[in-house]
Amino acid sequence: MATEPALARSPKTWDETKTTTCYMCACRCGIKVYLKDGSITYIEGNRDHPVNKGVICGKGAAGIKQHTSPSRLSKPLLRVGERGAGEFKEIEWDEALSLATQWLGDVRKTDPKKLAFFTGRDQSQGLTGWWATQFGTPNYAAHGGFCSVNMAAAGLYTFGGAFWEFGEPDWEHAKYFMLFGVAEDHGSNPIKAGIGKLKKRGAKFVSINPIKTGYSAIADEWVGIRPGTDGLFVGALIHELLAAGEIDAPSLRDFTNSAWLVRDNPGAADHGLFLRGDDGQPLVWNGSKNAPASSADVIEGRSLMGRYSLPDGTKAATSLHLIAERYLDQSWSPEAVEARCGVPAKTIKRIAAELAHHAFREKVELDVPWTDHYGRTHKKMIGRPVAMHAMRGISAHANGFQTCRAIHLLQILLGTIDAPGGFRYKAPYPRPIPPAIKPTGKPGQVFPNEPLPGPPLGFVTSPDDLLIDAEGRPQRIDKAYSWDAPIAAHGMMHMVITNAAKRDPYGIDVLFMYMANMSWNSAMNVPDTMKYLTMKDETTGDYVIPKIIYSDAYASEMVHYADLILPDTTYLERWDCISLLDRPISEADGPADSIRQPVVEPDRDVRPFQTVLLDLGARLHLPGMTTADCKPRYPGGYQDYIVNHERTPGIGPLAGYRGVDGTLSGKGAPNPEQLKRYIENGCHFFHELAPDQKYFKHVNKNYLEWATGFGLIGAPSAVIHQLYCEPLQKFKLAAEGHGPIQPPESHRKRLIEAFDPVPHWYPPFEGEMINEDEFPMHAVTQRPMAMYHAWGSQNQWLRQILGRNWLYIAHQKATSLGIKDGDWVTLTSHHGQIRAQAKLMNGVNPDTVWTWNAIGKRSGTWGLEKGAPESKQGFLLNHLISELLPEREGGYRFSNSDPVTGQAAWYDLRVRLEKATDANGMSAPQFPDLKPLRAAR
Amino acid sequence: MTMLPATTEKKLGLVIDLDTCVGCQACATSCKEWNAQGYSAPLEDEDPRGKDPHGPWLNRIHGYEVLDKTRDDSRIVHFPRSCLHCETPACVTVCPTGASYKRSEDGIVLVNPDTCIGCKLCSWACPYGAREYDVKEGVMRKCTLCVDRIYNENLVEEDRVPACVRACPTSARHYGDLGDPNSAVSLLVKERGGFDLLPEMGYKPTNKYLPPRKRRDQPEEGREALPKSDGSLMDRLFALAESLLSGQAGAR
């Protein structure tokens, strides 16, 4: 018998490895890149990285094919034909930058707000937002408005943190985990790893989701809820817990505004506002003395419940009393909500009982003494091991803000926020509720050749903060911070093109976008968006949106609609910083940030967008980007800025290795060796909190003091959870006619309904405004776990896994409509119609259809060949979704968004499903082929 | 060569936890990625930007839906499938050239790409679809259990595991010696009732699968519902205030 072939046991197929940060999605894992002869051969997770601790996902491991994709752009392009015709000529960078400087300079010296600068999956919002401020335009935002703002805002206005990357479940201690909503998440690998840990420990995992795929596939219990009704389900849980007295009284009393007194003076301008003492401190009712007292003075003696009359005759109730009055009402009982949300009352009751059991009978105790902000020392950290997390399924509804508030209310009633086993903050959170940054862009804040007095985005607390003129008209092109969407903390990118084309509230001169596929899968109402982008002014013959500058690394659909294209590098060819000033990557155990370093040099004539932006800033002589003698302030590009920029003295984009010798963290002078130190540390920085700082951070004295010193927060003040949200009441009062700043009549009703200071539920608007019998079903999308929107789905490996999508329908529903597996079906909304191929399954709410997001491509884009399944069989639900709601009385069309935050309400979509009569083996609509751009080498 | 070793010193293989796999494809793309530069390089695809992109992948993730008719429940199961490194693999014995072999050291089933003639008979003999033909190179490809990683002294010790195991974010994949009854993987198989695929075919797969756990959506004793008074809103408010005052709230 022959011997086995000799096999090299230790082949070395690489010469070196370099660390950097992944960009295949928003998760930002640490990666280790293997190189051979200067080419990338392999990418794996970095074991030392705080985010992913060595693992990688399906996207991350396909990064090589993203980096070498033939759809990469290779040189600046200038449009030469009609917009959208795909006629471009290659130009040199000098010409491109001169042209951009000219276009932008013309705007800045006349009316800076005529620049709309919107970035999509931008991970450098610290820079781009600052650039917009220096330019002087309020018209800036990233894609949060159509992605996550309901999650962020609801959390930041309730407990000073949020789902998504502002916190995470305590995977080590949770015994009961509830996951709300469809879609893969920003915390892609941490959530997977966390669920793996829960499974190993035998914790119970409950998924509340109309669709039983992905994480929900391995849940111990699936609650197949009807889309948009999660708030009712959560409300019924709260009803059950309150009715049984199963709430965490001590934490509610000490660490929330439950006991704060709310003025009861219906019809008056101060109704529903907190009673405050002369020092501005909210008042509470001292139960032992039966008298009002300052919340600063009385802790244990506070009454949590009750309606009281003060000596001066003022009537008031505690916050918790108002909440209990709402939720103890029979209309919130499980029996009352079961039909509407499609969850049996007995299931709701059982889950409520399980929540109470795990929170109060299975508590976790850590032998770690800690001191609260009152100075009281607790011998142990006592945890309520119930953790929750919510995803886009909650966010992307017109009632998402209030629904998300309700989930936080549930967590706070159970005492689980930042308790062992609960939902934990990640630095820089907790922050004051809401963070003390106001948006700028009011009349009187925008001047030619002047920067804005503050950032474009921030957190409003009353109508005074809105960006409106004396007549109440919106000041931003997207109408964020107007009466249409007062708390639009992330802007409303989904409205920019429509509003600019309609010149409502005004026309713009330059639309400047980065990494946002706004003519395709990131647009609501794709067909009209393409029309708006090419619409011409009848009198001048010029485009209504006269100039469009776009930067992207790939030949996306949006590239075809731009006039000037600034080709970006891939993520492996650039410097970047994942900053605490932007969306953090911190862990619950401590703050973290990271960098990207160029693992290889670009082999094309492309430049990193951030460096280009700083270059443009210098050419435009923007303050902060230009020295006193008119030279570029950061001649070394983005990496120069990352190291040397200081937002406030001592605080820059990166928190690690600061100070001239690199020994300081958080605050410290710029360190010229900072990037080198990061690279030596695997391209990240992580500070682990002391054990007594790791939990109850919102009221943990040692943590708050440490965080102040580190520069995360301005002062070591406790972050008292706001169950009753006073800023919402202020808007509601205005809508009821109080105060000098008044909404238009058309807006009053919806503002009164939406701005309820106690978490509430109302039906999604689209369902409300159309005939539900005509459009009886819900349609939602999910991001497939192995892809990240269009950027990932053109990837040579990933497109083999999902090169097209299907419409998934519940078996029973399909059967009732005579639809079989593989049939072509039409899906009709109030706005449009598409044709798609059906696939039947059981694990979906019977009134819901769904598909994978952003697989469909327009023919001729992304370096894909004609006939690619993405364009022939793939489809988008976007064509069915209007960016505007149907007309209301008076003819005004509100945006299809949450009325509080402006969050795009993608998942409110209502449809009618029928078997297609015109099936031809292709999805519909099919748009004309775009002329492919010249592929990169 | 195609004579199977009577015994192997070890039985290296994988244990895949179907209760934990979320179908993220990390193991599939990591496998493709490692093999595209390692033992199976270059592992290129056909028609990568066109109408019909496909190519050899050594690990694929199936999606099944399992109906439980007894209780009107269904479950999506993500099911990674790769070579099971059988103890008596027919794919090896049918090979006419000896390119396919089972290593006596660790039981790994390999194809020697230098001697494979690309007759594809081994792929016909495998019931598990583990072997995929590489059109560009004219040879058969299969999971190597990352034989070029697991002994590789250029990697730190904890990285000497298959790329799929190294990647898996949910820890649904476990690697070890299934020939050692006391190894962590063997104990896991015992504890969780790990099973073989198509055991009746007699190829004795080394890799094992751990079944999905039972649903936990039925009431447990005493947790059907919380006690609640049937009274009016005022009664309920009063009851809540009482329980808060008495310090009973959340304390039972």
Add this chain to the structure above:
Amino acid sequence: MNPAYSVIFFTTASGAGYGLLALLGLIGALTGSPLPMLFAFVAIVIALVLITAGLLSSTFHLGHPERAWRALSQWRTSWLSREGVAAILTYPPALLFGLVVSGLYDMPQAIAPLGLITALMAMITVFTTGKIYATLTTIRAWNQPLTVPVYLIFALATGASLALALLALFDYRVGVLSPFAMIALLLAALMKAIYWRGIDRAPRDRTMAAATGLGDGVRQWETPHTTKNFVQREMGFVVARRHAEKLRRIVLALLIIAALAALGADAMPIFAPLVALTSLLAAWAERWLFFAEGEHVVTLFYGNPRA
């Protein structure tokens, strides 16, 4: 299984070639005397050309034809390797037999032993070919007791049909060949019919439930990739039941026509080419069906509930 034309051509052509060779060898072994030189020469050449063309076509579908020689090494375990060895070992006796039976080399005493060896080797080669398929437990329709006998009888029947046609071409009569061919063709039809009945009755007891271990309620939800992979292309071929039934009837009809024509061929040589044509057509269709109806166990992972 994907009915690849190279493999169908290989097995039918070399099958007929080996059948013809075996018959010539048998005639030589029985008679011990040379055949007419031109006839013997042409017949042997045709047999060897068919065999060689088949073997070559089977190497063309290899990924590395230049390495085909390696396939001779694993005869201890691999029927494919044994087939290669047997095929090669058949050449020397066949060539020698050709020389002596045609009288090109005058050694009549060698005709009988060489004929016997050639006939045996030819049949052994066909036997190994059949064994390649019959030993694959992954394909129920192949893993049948009749798989190898069917290969053998089809080789003999198509070989006999070719022999008839050749005799007719040279205007020779060998009275015994007509009934032999007829019997072989009828036997082929009969055995194939029994084979089909067998595979139709064999329980499809391998299930997706067993393959996945997920129980009876399992069904495919998503394939691993949205475009077909090698396994699906190679092993996922499905022939419509109706289509298969029709083809089966055609195969049987062709065999019966060939058998009847074979019976008449002795009296009316004009029928002889018809026998060859119809039997080869039948063999081709039978072989296509053999592959197309070969349902592979791996399909259980790709949506097929039973195999």
